[in-house]
Amino acid sequence: MASTTTLEFEKPIVELESKIEEMKALADTLDIQPQIDDLERQIEILRSEIYRNLTRWQRVQIARHPDRPYTLDYITHCFTDFIELHGDRAYRDDPAIVAGLATLNGRHVMVVGHQKGRDTKSNLYRNFGMPNPEGYRKAYRLFETAEKFGLPVICLLDTPGAFPGLEAEERGQAEAIARNLKLMSQLKTPIVIVVIGEGASGGALGIGIGNRVLMLENAWYSVIAPESCSSILWRSWDYKEQAAEALRLGATDLIKVKVIDRIVPEPVGGAHRDPVAMFQTMVETLTEELDALCKLSGETLVKERRAKFYDMGVWTEA
């Protein structure tokens, strides 16, 4: 798939790919098929080497890739009959969080997710995927709607953080997030969370309490973004790579400490390299998770969800 942005570590692959394209154009007149085959084998090896050994910071870059599928892309390609529902019924509609009713493989669900923009204009409209309190309150009222009508909830997490603005504080950003954490801990309906891109801090967690917490292979999830961590702990913006390593913010790190339950594999090179395959995986994965959860009673769902979060943390007792 043609990409608008090439990350530094992707360059050797992209160079070989364009070379193959050139050779293919000549293949009609010259007998160079063996050479093309050879190059393609080389690419495969290079690819698997590069992507097997990605640093945490490189994964952060994939998670932020401008071509990466966002919440509305998953909604469009994985769900049917989507009807977006707007507004928190109190102040305004927050475009940084989208939510609505949809069907997944024949099952009716409530889907909620952070939404980034793809260009300057849409990013201004979506506030770069950074919600204000009314975004969390829209989610809150729709979680209640899901509960009322017995609809499973699917939340897709992808935000650089809750918006740190003056009005956001005035309207109670902290309270809005806190109330969601509590409500999501008491819903009797199944909740599945998927971190699809960036899972930054309380802004991500604000729609992130579920029976199952899944994470795409190249997504990141932590208490703070690596740049901000660098600026606070190293007192400089220059240590983002080290901060990303120290924070252990990758999917394979988080499954070890039981912050997430399952890693969803991405196509080689990241979700943006083959979105169709990614959407297919997402449908299959979500269906499987919901099939299992929908067999459980409401009481069991609440009890297990709480138990899972009670279990989080590591400490010692002498």
Added chain:
Amino acid sequence: MAWFLRKNRNITTEQQLREMPDGLWTKCPECATIIYRKELEENAYTCPKCDSHFRIGSSKYVDVLIDHGTWVETDRQVRSADPLEFIDTRPYKARLKEAYSRTDLPDAVTTGTGAVHGVPIAFGCMNFGFIGGSMGSVVGEKFVRAGRRALDQKMPFVFISASGGARMQEAALSLMQMAKTSAFLSELGEAGLPYISILTDPTTGGVSASYAMLGDVIIAEPKALIGFAGPRVIEQTIRRKLPEGFQRSEFLLEHGFVDLVTHRKELKKQIATLLTHLMSGKS
């Protein structure tokens, strides 16, 4: 800063000689009034002249709020581990070690049981002096254990927050303490037991966006800094100075996010009265 706030024992000997010898007096950092120790205690560690509320840790809050002789500390043995082997400019283990020796505290929270004007409660109080009152696994676990004691013994739960936010050195695990504590409060709420949250200077970040803001009643001490994002981050975002009093207790009261702003001297009596009201349905 007043001498009793200064947990750092590395301060110069000269200063110690001037301020510490018998701890007889201190100077208010706001209005420079000289306050004698006895007067300070009688005023619940606030300035008798300008009402400035000094930052105090859990042991002084126990003195201020809990009936004499009723306090029993719990779970002191729960200590921070270093699950991620976190190293920034210094290893997390070294920071912890220093915090223990400097403060004599078990972590950024102290928990226990006691009585407030005869009403038994489960109680927790954060220690801002311990790594900025940051919330890691220990804070989350002790919060839940203290709350569970309230649940088991059908007592109210009172918790005092003072925190700069989540503990970065525990990364995603500290973030998850927001989820853990809030999940527990949903359980406590279903049991119909009161949870009173008291916000002191400062209550920001992950603590504000979880248990601090989930009280059945939320009380703030005067002029405490309370918010999700820190003022510096907001100023960087909006590229202008924040107005006077922004994110202070009185600002939150005005905007509807706290029930009361209460002088520390009145806190004990007010908590007792509130609990009497809220527990009146239980016999």
